[in-house]
Amino acid sequence: MVAGPTVGVLALQGDFREHLAVLAELGAKGVPVRRESELDQVHGLIIPGGESTVMDKLSRAFGLAEPLKRRIGDGLPVYGTCAGLIFLADTVLDAIEGQQTLGGLDVAVRRNAFGNQLDSFETDLDVDGFDGPPVHAAFIRAPVVEEVGERATAIAALDDGRVVAVRQGNLMGTSFHPEITGELRFHRAFLDAVAAA
Amino acid sequence: MTDTTTTGVGTSRVKRGLAEMLKGGVIMDVVTADQAKIAEDAGAVAVMALERVPADIRSQGGVARMSDPDLIAGIVEAVSIPVMAKARIGHFVEAQVLQSLGVDYIDESEVLSPADYANHIDKWQFTVPFVCGATNLGEALRRITEGAAMIRSKGEAGTGDVSEATRHMRQIAGEIAALAAKKPDELYVAAKELQAPYELVAEVAAAGKLPVVLFTAGGVATPADAAMMMQLGADGVFVGSGIFKSGDPAKRAAAIVKATTFFDDPAVIAEASRGLGEAMVGINVADVPAPHRLAERGW
Numbered sequence: 001m002v003a004g005p006t007v008g009v010l011a012l013q014g015d016f017r018e019h020l021a022v023l024a025e026l027g028a029k030g031v032p033v034r035r036e037s038e039l040d041q042v043h044g045l046i047i048p049g050g051e052s053t054v055m056d057k058l059s060r061a062f063g064l065a066e067p068l069k070r071r072i073g074d075g076l077p078v079y080g081t082c083a084g085l086i087f088l089a090d091t092v093l094d095a096i097e098g099q100q101t102l103g104g105l106d107v108a109v110r111r112n113a114f115g116n117q118l119d120s121f122e123t124d125l126d127v128d129g130f131d132g133p134p135v136h137a138a139f140i141r142a143p144v145v146e147e148v149g150e151r152a153t154a155i156a157a158l159d160d161g162r163v164v165a166v167r168q169g170n171l172m173g174t175s176f177h178p179e180i181t182g183e184l185r186f187h188r189a190f191l192d193a194v195a196a197a
Numbered sequence: 198m199t200d201t202t203t204t205g206v207g208t209s210r211v212k213r214g215l216a217e218m219l220k221g222g223v224i225m226d227v228v229t230a231d232q233a234k235i236a237e238d239a240g241a242v243a244v245m246a247l248e249r250v251p252a253d254i255r256s257q258g259g260v261a262r263m264s265d266p267d268l269i270a271g272i273v274e275a276v277s278i279p280v281m282a283k284a285r286i287g288h289f290v291e292a293q294v295l296q297s298l299g300v301d302y303i304d305e306s307e308v309l310s311p312a313d314y315a316n317h318i319d320k321w322q323f324t325v326p327f328v329c330g331a332t333n334l335g336e337a338l339r340r341i342t343e344g345a346a347m348i349r350s351k352g353e354a355g356t357g358d359v360s361e362a363t364r365h366m367r368q369i370a371g372e373i374a375a376l377a378a379k380k381p382d383e384l385y386v387a388a389k390e391l392q393a394p395y396e397l398v399a400e401v402a403a404a405g406k407l408p409v410v411l412f413t414a415g416g417v418a419t420p421a422d423a424a425m426m427m428q429l430g431a432d433g434v435f436v437g438s439g440i441f442k443s444g445d446p447a448k449r450a451a452a453i454v455k456a457t458t459f460f461d462d463p464a465v466i467a468e469a470s471r472g473l474g475e476a477m478v479g480i481n482v483a484d485v486p487a488p489h490r491l492a493e494r495g496w
Contacts, residue, residue: 014222053315117326140214
């Protein structure tokens, strides 16, 4: 029996199992979310890596998009990685025709900002507010935050200055995937936000 | 396995990682840029570019090769989701060409005519990741040893008959379960029998799963087929001829995407299966003479 809040992981498509594994490792209760009834049970939500176009279509087809927007508007803590960051952004650049996002994060995010898979890479990053060694980050056909709006704050950037991690109140987004590199600090910070919400 | 020292492009983590991001999704065979757009709009997580879908390769015969570079470039240009393309087994130059065209994944595929009946491509030599077919655990582990970053069960492509996909998924899952039940001192012989390196065999035994993503392929034609593969433990589904050889490709593609996400919810699968029009005309695998079975290519 795990005490404490329940954290949902959007499980329409993508690497949601990896996020659930990180939550389990941190002793948090994680549950997959595919339906509104499941969303109603959670105190925080992680949107995983995957294809943002697919998450968009499925969330609308199954009536999850509007409840998600409502919960985000009500202050639900949400953390998005890669496609999850895109899905949380107010504006998407290089979207496909008709692509929508949940919005909430006051940023403009460019999809596939580095190019195709040949340009996917791993590197080390310094993240504001994290103690210890640099974050080892995996960028996989990753987006970047091209514009950081007034309400959002950049917390990590590449050497060339491109922003790859942002926070805004209870919302957090990263271009990269802590869930596949054994990096726990983002999930810990997110769980702190969930506990405080 | 948390390597935090490797940096740069083409690492195992980013190769295997892209496949992780495709999980729970449907990868669709396309032969034109227009089809690729239809697939993207229907919710495909990636498209597979090839010159003819397997059903046509089967009916037309002849040597099947990598697609025309113009066609692949057109598909890469048309969509923003990952683009995969097929190279012949062992044809490392086709693979070099595909990498130079900027595809996101190469499928070293038994659906095309093999170019080497002894060796597969040395996939470690490439920055682009590879997916390879397998009918059993030993074959999957040999492909991973050669550098494959993703495995798909082969099934029997171009038939619309899902029975071989079922057999291969059950075979691989069963062999993994049997391996996981073995005592440590039994793994040496297991490695010999699987014809795969001991270290990899021991890793699979300890984890109870492959170290890479396992999709299924070959004969998936309906939403229920896709959902069954997911219930059998597939991480996602390749659909070849099943979509663009059907009566209403856009509708069928969207339906298979829904059934793959809600694979454990019969009501959703039922709803998705309504009014799809004609499924592809199938061939029973039992009616395909052994020399024409694609799954037997590769070793």
